[in-house]
Amino acid sequence: MNENHEQPLDGLDAAILESVAELFDAMDPPPPTLDDGVLFALSLAALDAELATALEENLPALRAVDASPTDSITFTSSALQLMVRSTEDQDGGLRVDGWVTGGGLRVALYADRTAHWATSDAHGRLLWRSIPHGPIRFLLQPDDPEAKPVLTPVVEF
Amino acid sequence: MEAAMTGATGLVEEAATLFEEFRNGGRGRIEPLVRLLNPTLWHLARACRLEPTDAEDVVQTAWLRLVDRADTIRDPQTVLAWLGTTVRREAWRVARERGRTLPWEEPDPGTGPRDPGPGPAEALLRDEAQRTLWNHVSRLNPRCQAILRVVSRGGPPDYAALSAALGIPVGSIGPTRGRCLDALRTFLASDPTWSTP
Incomplete structure (x- = not known):
């Protein structure tokens, strides 16, 4: 494969990327339930249920719609x-x-x-x-x- | 550069170490790995335009698969790429169900400025510098936004892994990232209110 067009990151690129990461963390952070949700799902899976x-x-047919x-x-x-x-x-x-x-x-x-x-x-x-x-x-x-x-x-x- | 590159390598290395510990020590030891990688997987899922609930589901699915197939992963260094690929494929499946496309599947519309959509994002950002940065990031096309969002996580530093996670041909990762960053740099350079962090 040709990686000739690849441009090395310079210091400014790296700084900008870091700011971009912080930006998305501020705008759309992982929900606080994410980790626990995953761990809970894994613990249920571990039960091998x-x-x-x-x-x-x-x-029942007789059940009224507005029951x-x-x-x-x-x-x-x-x-x-x-x-x-x-x-x-x-x-x-x-x-x-x-x-x-x-x-x-x-x-x-x-x-x-x-x-x-x-x-x-x-x-x-x-x-x-x-x-x-x-x-x-x-x-x-x-x-x-x-x-x-x-x-x-x-x-x- | 040093910091960012070390950071990226660090994530893969740290994930590999924790994954090994998990494989040697049993299921109970997955927690540190989950906490380490979830932010990256979250941003990847969201960069695939998944709704937050779908994104959470997809991340969960990826972990369930990993635990199921942990023995089939030969090189622990690839665990992040493996999870990233799984998230992307699942996101793909969900996006199709919802009749959407992934940002990087679309024809590359170039990196020219586009109309910044009205974003509720700006209201969320209290930090002046972040608002400025978002003004410019939101002018990038969706493909670039998605790629920079994932690449900036200090994700897989080797292009093969990043290519797998993003589903972009390996030869295009460097140039695409380069073009998107260049465009962002140009926007920022022309903004007198922006100062390099």
């Missing part, structure tokens, strides 16, 4: 199924009800990178209160240490 799939929810603002979604994996439904909580946060196939299962709701752990009761019920609005996802930790944890895609209610 099975990724659950979100099923298109078949809403109270609830959202529900079902996730499935090879061994587990999780259905969640969210409603407004009194404090302005979200109340998230969950049903999972099995009692005594530990399930984390991740909101803004904070894990809110809950354990399903004998009927597979789960409950989280005062969850901030925004993207959330769930991590299911099977009892069997040999079984892979299950991670759901991110959803927003």
